[in-house]
Amino acid sequence: MHENSEITLSRDVEAIQIPAGTIITLPAGTTVVIxxxxxxxxTVASPAGLSRISEANADALGLTADGKPAEIPFTDADLDPxxxxxxxxxxxxxxxxxxxxxxxxxxGLVYGCExxxxxxxxxxxxxxxxxxxxxxGCGMGPSIAADAESKLRMIPGVAEAxxxxxxxxxxxxxxxxxxxxxxxxxx
Numbered sequence: 001m002h003e004n005s006e007i008t009l010s011r012d013v014e015a016i017q018i019p020a021g022t023i024i025t026l027p028a029g030t031t032v033v034i035x036x037x038x039x040x041x042x043t044v045a046s047p048a049g050l051s052r053i054s055e056a057n058a059d060a061l062g063l064t065a066d067g068k069p070a071e072i073p074f075t076d077a078d079l080d081p082x083x084x085x086x087x088x089x090x091x092x093x094x095x096x097x098x099x100x101x102x103x104x105x106x107x108g109l110v111y112g113c114e115x116x117x118x119x120x121x122x123x124x125x126x127x128x129x130x131x132x133x134x135x136x137g138c139g140m141g142p143s144i145a146a147d148a149e150s151k152l153r154m155i156p157g158v159a160e161a162x163x164x165x166x167x168x169x170x171x172x173x174x175x176x177x178x179x180x181x182x183x184x185x186x187x
Contacts (some may be wrong), residue, residue: 009028013026039101041147043098089105092152097144106180109171112164123159126153127158132167134171
């Protein structure tokens with residue numbers, strides 16, 4: 001909807017350079033073009049190159065963000081591990097590598113998702129995810145992992161989420177799901 005249209009930033013905004021992962025500030029008045037809007041973040045092209053702006057800073061683009069959800073009360077039924085695991089996979093499908101228009105699950109980057117009792121907080125669950133990147137040197141890895149963790153914490157009954165970057169087995173294109181391959185046009 002807003003993709004490929006020029007937008008002038010209304011205020012200074014923190015962004016993450018792609019692919020280096022360096023945090024930069026894009027100054028107010030900078031003209032950017034949204035090249036991708038997926039999973040609640042915006043990939044923009046500017047004189048500084050490609051950058052990723054989070055949903056929390058959507059107002060700088062003149063867009064309305066959904067904002068962070070309020071604390072959601074949960075019941076014991078929300079603590080069902082099977083229900084939470086399904087919700088976790090659904091949330092992970094809203095996380096994207098800012099350079100590739102396919103979610104991290106369909107890219108085959110998520111190797112495992114486990115729901116555990118949360119022993120630190122005593123109430124709620126902990127979700128532990130193992131994922132990799134398309135290349136070990138990808139500077140966006142910590143940003144993608146942080147995005148996944150924050151989305152997993154939105155699940156009712158989840159008190160803690162951890163996303164560990166792993167490199168074994170090494171990722172390859174055969175790990176992409178059929179849905180991902182169709183989106184990328186490599187079927």
